Amino acid sequence: MVTQTNRFAVGIAAVLFLFLSGCGSLLHPQAGEFLAQAQGAGDQASSGVQTIVNLTTMLDASVQAARSGQNYEAALDRLHDQFHALRKAFCLVTEAQAATTAYAKAVTIRREMRTVFHRLWKFREDSTLREVHLDLFAKRLQELRETVQAIKS
Numbered sequence: 436m437v438t439q440t441n442r443f444a445v446g447i448a449a450v451l452f453l454f455l456s457g458c459g460s461l462l463h464p465q466a467g468e469f470l471a472q473a474q475g476a477g478d479q480a481s482s483g484v485q486t487i488v489n490l491t492t493m494l495d496a497s498v499q500a501a502r503s504g505q506n507y508e509a510a511l512d513r514l515h516d517q518f519h520a521l522r523k524a525f526c527l528v529t530e531a532q533a534a535t536t537a538y539a540k541a542v543t544i545r546r547e548m549r550t551v552f553h554r555l556w557k558f559r560e561d562s563t564l565r566e567v568h569l570d571l572f573a574k575r576l577q578e579l580r581e582t583v584q585a586i587k588s
Contacts, residue, residue, distance in 0.1 A: 466519035469493060473524065483527030484586050487541075490521045491580040498573050502566065511559055518552055521545065528586070537585040544582060548575045 473489035494517050500510035525545065532538055555568035 465516040466523060469517045469520035470523050473520065474527075483524060483529065484532060484583055486524045486527055487521065487583045488580060488587075490517060490524055491576055491583070493517050494521065494576055495573070498569055498576065501569055504562070507565070508559075511556070515552075515556070518548070532586050535586055537582055541579060541582045541586065544575055544579045548572060548579065551575060 469490070470486070473486045473493060475489075494514060497510050497514035497517055501507045501514055503510070522545070525542065528538065551568055551571045555565065555572060558564035558568060
């Protein structure tokens with residue numbers, strides 16, 4: 436027998452799951468701002484693939500800023516929000532683009548980047564480990580950019 440309390444708990448869990456996963460996230464509001472910047476405005480709004488390419492440029496700049504000894508925390512925070520914007524940008528590609536093998540590879544690379552980013556975040560206070568993980572992240576970022584460029588062609 437399902438009690439009213441159990442139904443309420445399941446309902447709350449479902450709502451949280453919908454809002455905290457997938458293409459919409461309430462936890463990183465700046466991610467939406469970065470996504471909007473990467474998309475462009477008005478009639479010249481970018482396609483989903485071009486938005487991803489634009490975000491890789493933004494992410495690259497944040498990686499370079501995080502390498503500096505001064506104020507690396509702000510750069511890592513910006514990198515964090517931009518990375519969430521990247522995840523949202525993957526939801527903007529067309530069905531035809533999403534059906535390509537290049538897109539499948541891009542998704543795999545993005546997931547690898549997520550693992551590297553989590554390690555980067557864990558060791559952000561240690562400059563040596565931060566550099567190692569920034570290098571890994573930058574390599575995956577370059578690979579992602581090249582893969583996404585293949586989708587455009």
